[in-house]
Amino acid sequence: MTILIENIKQLVLTEEKPRKFVKGKAMADLNSIADAWLLIRQGKIADFGRMKELDKSDVLFETEDVKVLDATGKLVFPSFVDSHTHLVYPASREIEYVDKIKGLSYEEIARRGGGILNTARKMQEISEDELYEQAMQRLNEIISLGTGAVEIKSGYGLSTESELKMLRVIKRLKQDSPLTIRANFLGAHAVPAEYKGRQTEYVDKVISEMLPQVAEEGLADFVDVFCDKGFFTIKDTERILEAGQKYGLRGKIHANELDYSGGIQAGVKFNALSVDHLEYTGDAEIEALLASETMPTILPGAAFFLGMVYAPARKMIDAGLPVAMASDFNPGSAPSGNMQFILSMASIAYRLLPEEALYATTLNTAYAMGISDVLGSIARGKIANVFITKPIPTLEFMPYAFGSNKVETVILNGQVVHTEKC
Ligand SMILES: [Zn+2]
Known part of the structure; x- marks a missing residue:
C-alpha cells in the first residue's frame, strides 16, 4: 500500500x-x-x-x-511514543481514589482492596485471556489518541507465575497490535506481603528464579526496579541491573519519585537506557546524567494525579540535558494513557515550549525505548x-x-x- x-x-x-x-x-x-x-x-x-x-x-x-x-x-x-506504562492490569482502582479523597489512611485503603498488593492478588486470579482483552482495549484507545509505540511493564504479578503471565500477555499484544511494543520486566515493583521483612530474599528470587525464565522465553526487552525510599534499595537495584546485563537486558528504572534516593546515579552507573519519575532531581543528579547516555524521563500524569512536586524539567533542559515525558498509564497513580494530555502538561505545568514538549513525547521517548533509529x-x-x-x-x-x-x-x-x- x-x-x-x-x-x-x-x-x-x-x-x-x-x-x-x-x-x-x-x-x-x-x-x-x-x-x-x-x-x-x-x-x-x-x-x-x-x-x-x-x-x-x-x-x-x-x-x-x-x-x-x-x-x-x-x-x-x-506518532507519540509512550516509553513508560503499566497498562496490563486486572482492574481499575477508582474506589481507592475516592477513598483517598475522603482521607482514608493507607492501611484502610489496603483493607478495602486498594494498593499494588491488591492489584497483585487480582492478577493471580484473572485469566490470561481476560487480561489480554482488557489491555487490547486500552491499546486501541491510545492508538486513537495518537500513540504509535508503547513500552509495557510487568510488576503486578510479584510471583514468578503471575509475572510470566503478564509478560506472555505483553508478548501476544506485541504480535497482534499495530503498535510497536517493548516489554519491561518489573519483578521488583513492590515487596509481596509474604516477603515482608525479607526484602533481600525477594530480590534473590527476582534474580535467580524470575529473570532466568523471563530471559529463556524471550519475554522482556528491559529490566526495571522501583528504586526509592520505602521500596528497593540502591544495593537491590544494582544487583538486579547487574543480573539483567548478564541476560542482555538493559535497565529502565523508577527513580527519585519520593526522595533523593540515589536511584538516578545507580541507573547511570549501570548505563540504564532511562531513569523515570525524577521529582527529586538536584544538581548532583543533573551532573550524573550529563555524563551519561541515560534518558531522564518525567511522568507528568502521576505527579498531577497524586498532587506531587513536579520534576525540574526546565532546569534539566537549561543545564543541557535531554528530557523525555511518558504517561505512566497505570490504575493506581496515572489512569490515562493520553499522550496529548502529557504534551499539554509538558507546556502548561513544566513550562516547556511546544517544540520541547514535542521532542519530549516523540523522539526522546523513542530513544528511551531503544527505537529512535526507526521511530520518533x-x-x-x-x-x-x-x-x-x-x-x-x-x-x-x-x-x-x-x-x-x-x-x-x-x-x-x-x-x-x-x-x-x-
Ligand atoms: Zn511506573
Whole structure:
C-alpha cells in the first residue's frame, strides 16, 4: 500500500539527518515544512517535501495502487511514543481514589482492596485471556489518541507465575497490535506481603528464579526496579541491573519519585537506557546524567494525579540535558494513557515550549525505548507511524488546547488504522 498525503498545512518534526535524541537548547529548534506532502510506501516513510515542488510522476510508480489523502487545514505529526506504562492490569482502582479523597489512611485503603498488593492478588486470579482483552482495549484507545509505540511493564504479578503471565500477555499484544511494543520486566515493583521483612530474599528470587525464565522465553526487552525510599534499595537495584546485563537486558528504572534516593546515579552507573519519575532531581543528579547516555524521563500524569512536586524539567533542559515525558498509564497513580494530555502538561505545568514538549513525547521517548533509529520523527526510511490532525490553526495549538482530541486519522506501519471522520 502506498499513501500520499498532500496539502498538509504543516508537516511537523521532519529530519534530514535523523538524530538519536535531542538535548538542551536544541530541543527548542524544530524543523517543520509548511504546505507539504508526505509519501508512505511499504510501511515506511518514503519521501516528503513542499507541495509546490511535488511532481507526482517523479515520486509515484505508474503501476502503483496509491491512496491519496487530502490534509488541507490539517497538520501531520510523528506518532507519540509512550516509553513508560503499566497498562496490563486486572482492574481499575477508582474506589481507592475516592477513598483517598475522603482521607482514608493507607492501611484502610489496603483493607478495602486498594494498593499494588491488591492489584497483585487480582492478577493471580484473572485469566490470561481476560487480561489480554482488557489491555487490547486500552491499546486501541491510545492508538486513537495518537500513540504509535508503547513500552509495557510487568510488576503486578510479584510471583514468578503471575509475572510470566503478564509478560506472555505483553508478548501476544506485541504480535497482534499495530503498535510497536517493548516489554519491561518489573519483578521488583513492590515487596509481596509474604516477603515482608525479607526484602533481600525477594530480590534473590527476582534474580535467580524470575529473570532466568523471563530471559529463556524471550519475554522482556528491559529490566526495571522501583528504586526509592520505602521500596528497593540502591544495593537491590544494582544487583538486579547487574543480573539483567548478564541476560542482555538493559535497565529502565523508577527513580527519585519520593526522595533523593540515589536511584538516578545507580541507573547511570549501570548505563540504564532511562531513569523515570525524577521529582527529586538536584544538581548532583543533573551532573550524573550529563555524563551519561541515560534518558531522564518525567511522568507528568502521576505527579498531577497524586498532587506531587513536579520534576525540574526546565532546569534539566537549561543545564543541557535531554528530557523525555511518558504517561505512566497505570490504575493506581496515572489512569490515562493520553499522550496529548502529557504534551499539554509538558507546556502548561513544566513550562516547556511546544517544540520541547514535542521532542519530549516523540523522539526522546523513542530513544528511551531503544527505537529512535526507526521511530520518533518524520525521516526517510523510518516506520510510517504518523497522525493527521483535525483542522487546527497551528502546531502550538496541540499543547495549548488541553483535554480535547485533536487527532483525526492514524497511520501505523503505513496503514490507516483509525479515523474520526464518518
Ligand atoms: Zn511506573
